[in-house]
Amino acid sequence: MPKVTQRYRDERRAAILAGALECFVSKGFQATTIDDIVKHLGISKGGLYGYFSSKEDMYIQMANKRMDEMVASLGAKFKDLPHAADRISYLFGRIKAQPLQELRKWMSFHMEFMLYASRHPELIELHNRYMDKAITLIGELIQDGIQSGEFREELDSTSASYLFWSVRDGLAFHFLLDGQDDRYAAMVDDMEDMVLRYLLKNPEALPKE
Amino acid sequence: MPKVTQRYRDERRAAILAGALECFVSKGFQATTIDDIVKHLGISKGGLYGYFSSKEDMYIQMANKRMDEMVASLGAKFKDLPHAADRISYLFGRIKAQPLQELRKWMSFHMEFMLYASRHPELIELHNRYMDKAITLIGELIQDGIQSGEFREELDSTSASYLFWSVRDGLAFHFLLDGQDDRYAAMVDDMEDMVLRYLLKNPEALPKE
Amino acid sequence: MPKVTQRYRDERRAAILAGALECFVSKGFQATTIDDIVKHLGISKGGLYGYFSSKEDMYIQMANKRMDEMVASLGAKFKDLPHAADRISYLFGRIKAQPLQELRKWMSFHMEFMLYASRHPELIELHNRYMDKAITLIGELIQDGIQSGEFREELDSTSASYLFWSVRDGLAFHFLLDGQDDRYAAMVDDMEDMVLRYLLKNPEALPKE
Amino acid sequence: MPKVTQRYRDERRAAILAGALECFVSKGFQATTIDDIVKHLGISKGGLYGYFSSKEDMYIQMANKRMDEMVASLGAKFKDLPHAADRISYLFGRIKAQPLQELRKWMSFHMEFMLYASRHPELIELHNRYMDKAITLIGELIQDGIQSGEFREELDSTSASYLFWSVRDGLAFHFLLDGQDDRYAAMVDDMEDMVLRYLLKNPEALPKE
């Protein structure tokens, strides 16, 4: 017997999700307790359970949302950048611009979710569905680059896209723990250099740094 | 059965570690309980604590051991491979040869350790100590390659080494959840290609696949 | 049954404290387990921890309460007794009136608390704060007695107050184990005699018993 | 089939007891673990259990021994002091001379044993047997003082002896936790003053401090 509008419920659910996300991101999923979340939001436990059936449920809805947003945001940006190489550079610029503290928090959220998903088969599919979107996004970018003659013809766009994400995640992964924050920007540059050497038809044209 | 030899203790400790690893690897560190471990090993809880001071201690000793072994094994192998490029190829061959199921287990262990460490500052140092060894190992390899004229002179060996590990972990990371196991070998080949293009002075010499 | 009044919580806390006290008093603090307490009260472990953060916390709140009550009760009574010597006599009367079985329980609780506190520095301050109240209470009584000419002028009121409490506790201490209950009343009388001889300006006026 | 002499066993037992006493005194009975004791002594757990049937057994034998020694030591000293008042002063001097840190340790050992005994009826008798010795020792002292005319004739020597011990223990008891170590000597003096005023026939002769 719902006595509130659907819209009210949706907004409330989104607000709870946002607050919980902050908790998960800063303390980790397992380490965050329901008490942490309700305290952070200033709501009651019962209230929370009115919107989510379990802690895990919150987690899944949250991961869903976050992945949607990431893909949407990149897709939108690419419309403004006609050249494939510029898009790649934009991606690395975006990576470089992210404060390391933020990156670490998101990285750990990301990792913990993958870990969690790896033990919950029903989540693997969910994850892969989103991964596909990300692969496709970059895959199309590379395909464009090949067609425009910027990138090497031998490239398999899907593989290369996969490689791109791996490289990006691998770097973030290492900086999760590494304290050498001052090297981060240079590492991203080197990584961009490596990726472009792999993609470009004429890597000799790259600046020698 | 006291007054045992040091060797007995060492073996026992290793056996416990091995059993615990199986548990950690199949359920995850946080999800594995002490009860799980002792039941799996058929020993008593008190017995376990005679060898390890805490669950975390087991984790640390395990990570220590694994990293030691990895560095030692690679170091030994490199003695038989004079050329830097061959060593790189050997590394990728090794990566490719690893059964994905195994890789996933190790990866999840590795990830969970990093995640866990990222919330426990005292562990970061431990991790970095081992990471340094790994970075140095590959860094020297690259340095050798530069001196022998195989690799580009502009390379910073440390950065490049860092990049290598990031790339490797990034790939493993993605295959943690991805079900496209049949693409794994090809992906490793592409990754090798990318890395060699970045390192080699004359990447044109690379086979076009 | 949430959203209860503050009064409900206060009463519940008091009830738990009372039940726990019964356990502590009959088995001792360290020997009493949380299970003992919750079984005795018929509540759940989690419920208990909703009111107290630890077993030690229960102990502290209990000691706080008891000391508060004692000081308040004495303070109130003293208003009715203008003469310092009468107040001293009232104190001893109160001591004498206490059933030995009760005294023993309280004494063991008191002793175990001090023992426990002596190994936990953060508790010493708590204890001293309350001890100060007790010392001040009797110290003022003695000061009054000096000013009214009842007590000797050379007395240091604080020292004398300290002495009073020591003497009282020392006696209780001995009767903790001693089985000679029939001598208790006479011992308290002797003790009163001793204390008054020490305090009074004209102890010759004391009845020879 | 004992293969060692009885004397060897006795000495070893005494040595273990001495080491265990140090542990009990510095950490308390309950807080001291068998591991603490064997580590402190450099012996094995099995070795310890060859001499004592349990931790409690050690405790009892130890308390026995300590009480014997205390009574014996006072008895011996009194032979050198003919005057009753001097003996009392000697007692207080001894109390005053004891470093507070030492006193605290012994006091907590003493208290913990009493507490422990109060829950173990078979130990109460043991304790009382020793208490009797202590009461008798001081009781005779007071009796001597009465007969020599130093002390008041109305005194009941047993009660007064009891009072003496109560007073001494009460003071030690309070200093167990109190941090005002600088007041200790003065407090002992005041206590001596109080006790002598109670005992002496002519307390006016006491120095006014």
Next chain:
DNA sequence: CATGAATGAGGCTTCATTCAT
């Protein structure tokens, strides 16, 4: 709907004691 007190299974760790060597 919202509240938050209550539940209780389950986690980690300790430690007196035993017993094979």
Next chain:
DNA sequence: AATGAATGAAGCCTCATTCAT
């Protein structure tokens, strides 16, 4: 006799979830 590894019953505390108000 001496050793110390092994045992396992407790102990304290946490926390996702429920449900009466």
